[in-house]
């Protein structure tokens with residue numbers, strides 16, 4: 142039986158047509174819909190999703206064009222235990238990835254998918270990662286039986302005709318296959334085949350597992366391709382910052398999932414810092430390449446934001462609030478009685494809330510919104526979007542910031558002495574785990590470059606690639622390590638965070654422009670007294686001193702743990718081991 146076709150089946154790419162036909166014959170959907178990315182198509186797909194109970198419309202006045210999705214309660218976050226790197230050898234995947242044999246895994250997953258789309262529609266989702274015409278842009282085709290995925294890909298990527306045009310008749314493309322399989326957790330797998338530029342995802346419908354352009358292509362396979370092709374795929378936001386003197390700089394920053402990347406990417410300058418402007422280029426992923434000028438140039442491969450809802454409010458992130466005011470899909474938030482969404486941290490709870498599982502919610506019980514509830518919102522909605530977000534060349538990066546969520550040990554900010562030292566600081570980054578991944582929340586784990594769940598190959602080789610890329614840059618970005626999350630002995634935050642982080646960015650940029658001095662410390666360079674502008678903040682200088690404090694006992698155990706981490710990785714570049722030895726000697 143042949144599946145019914147709809148959409149523009151007008152690709153003249155023989156490899157694409159043959160692969161779609163082969164996968165359709167295998168999964169046996171009743172219908173095949175080729176997505177063109179048009180507004181009319183979106184309206185039609187939304188109607189399909191509504192009729193199937195997958196999406197519910199929100200109130201057209203309070204949230205115009207917005208939709209609500211409630212996931213299966215057992216399918217609410219990425220699952221690292223089910224995420225596989227299927228390189229020919231286990232050694233290529235390295236000690237931080239779960240490796241599985243490519244042939245056996247492909248056979249097993251295709252076995253599950255055989256006939257699994259009976260009665261369903263297979264969506265052919267062509268998507269472009271990166272601005273059209275960028276030397277870094279890549280095309281993926283995701284085949285999925287989830288209308289939620291097709292609609293979300295339409296927000297998160299440049300989807301449809303635009304991608305087929307970029308592909309042309311003979312371009313290369315990533316082959317992604319996603320089947321929901323009734324969300325059976327026993328058949329949940331996110332498998333990457335770097336040598337084939339292919340992904341198979343089964344048994345889930347959660348963003349990070351199934352929006353294949355994002356973590357799978359842009360990071361896991363992107364990092365693998367970047368090493369071979371001489372560029373970098375990183376879990377970084379990108380911002381353009383203009384200071385009161387009109388100097389424009391670009392910063393890329395790596396933080397683990399749910400540690401404030403979207404907030405920093407959309408930072409609103411505090412009232413006491415007039416004349417500063419922060420514009421978003423990306424909030425999650427950066428693709429970077431050395432430019433002919435010896436600088437590191439970055440693009441955001443995405444076209445939307447898949448952000449954590451809880452904690453987002455007019456006070457913490459007014460730019461995000463404006464961005465999600467329309468045309469947004471909300472997943473697993475709470476719902477108000479009048480057709481809007483609600484989550485913890487948004488403000489006072491209105492009466493009559495429904496929780497993320499659809500049950501009436503009362504204050505004091507379980508959270509109303511799932512802690513990893515998300516919004517998927519178009520980048521074009523962002524009132525502070527930088528025009529450069531669409532520039533195929535990208536932007537030159539002045540500073541790279543890395544950091545995790547650490548209640549202790551790490552100071553508010555330190556500057557690496559050079560690229561090698563910065564690579565070391567990023568390689569030993571640690572963070573308390575968050576709700577973005579299934580598992581225990583709040584345990585410190587090493588999360589190098591915030592890439593632990595996303596680096597598609599051996600972590601030691603990845604660090605080597607960082608060093609090799611740095612060696613190609615005659616004007617490398619400076620690298621900084623920050624910790625917005627340090628607490629005092631009573632458990633209170635030492636630094637206010639959010640918009641006030643711009644004060645730390647101001648120091649970082651002044652360093653990049655050679656306008657302020659720093660002092661040497663065993664950990665790296667740190668601000669001189671008065672270096673971070675505190676005017677109007679009402680923060681006692683002693684609090685800042687505590688936030689910056691170096692506690693040698695904490696550092697002795699931290700460095701022992703770093704050494705154990707390096708031993709676990711094994712193949713650590715000698716230059717990084719040297720940096721760790723220097724730090725250990727300096728701490729004493």
Ligand code: SAT
Nearest residue numbers: 219348349356398577
């Ligand atoms: O869940 S996602 O992987 O899409 C987002 C994240 O965890 O960074």
Ligand code: MN
Nearest residue numbers: 376397398425
């Ligand atoms: Mn992320």
